[in-house]
Amino acid sequence: MKTTFVVPDDLEPARRADDATAVGDVIPPHNKRCFGCGPDAMQGLHLQAIAGEGLTATAVLEVERRFAGGPGVIHGGILASAFDEMMGLTNMLMGTIAVTAVLDVDYAAPIQVGTSLRMDARVLGLRGRKVYSEVVAYDAATPGDPLAGGHGLFVVVDPVDHFTRANARP
Ligand SMILES: CCCCC/C=C\C/C=C\C/C=C\C/C=C\CCCC(=O)SCCNC(=O)CCNC(=O)[C@H](O)C(C)(C)COP(=O)(O)OP(=O)(O)OC[C@H]1O[C@@H](n2cnc3c(N)ncnc32)[C@H](O)[C@@H]1OP(=O)(O)O
Numbered sequence: 001m002k003t004t005f006v007v008p009d010d011l012e013p014a015r016r017a018d019d020a021t022a023v024g025d026v027i028p029p030h031n032k033r034c035f036g037c038g039p040d041a042m043q044g045l046h047l048q049a050i051a052g053e054g055l056t057a058t059a060v061l062e063v064e065r066r067f068a069g070g071p072g073v074i075h076g077g078i079l080a081s082a083f084d085e086m087m088g089l090t091n092m093l094m095g096t097i098a099v100t101a102v103l104d105v106d107y108a109a110p111i112q113v114g115t116s117l118r119m120d121a122r123v124l125g126l127r128g129r130k131v132y133s134e135v136v137a138y139d140a141a142t143p144g145d146p147l148a149g150g151h152g153l154f155v156v157v158d159p160v161d162h163f164t165r166a167n168a169r170p
Pocket of ligand 1: 030031088098099100101128129155157160163164
């Protein structure tokens, strides 16, 4: 892939929280109405990310017709949403809440409607409050070269403070 996103080469190691979702279990939705993972988001992606070892998680997105952009292929914004959510959920294994500051998507190949898209996400490391994460996506039926990849720079926030202020805006 050809991303230009720069991951610092001197990241601090990130640590899995002692009470993080057990390996093999679904990371619980952080908000029932979240477009990415919420069960009550009628038009949402309904992603179920399975926690892996360390700071990793995997999910499969069934690329439904309602996710189309160009004829027969996934909308780029839908893929970006899925990547954002996958990295955000994986970050939660650290026991912190981090919001997206920068999202980078490498659309390496068209992804057809009907694809079962496997997404593998992991936390790469930290720099103070900054969390660097990545995700790679494959065709689950015919694994081979990645179809797309993503990177994110997330910033750890106090969720009550962050979302209270976000909702207080006039
Ligand atoms: C009412 C009660 C509610 C309770 C809720 C409970 C739980 C909620 C749960 C979870 C939700 C979150 C995540 C869950 C998982 C998945 C969902 C996906 C995540 C998202 O979809 S989330 C939506 C989109 N997201 C936003 O809505 C963010 C809007 N934004 C801001 O809220 C601020 O912008 C913020 C907080 C990002 C930073 O603000 P800030 O003031 O806290 O910090 P500051 O600016 O100092 O940045 C600190 C360091 O990050 C560097 N930095 C910042 N921005 C950068 C950029 N763009 N490029 C390069 N570097 C950047 C600085 O350069 C500095 O770096 P350094 O430390 O080296 O100087």
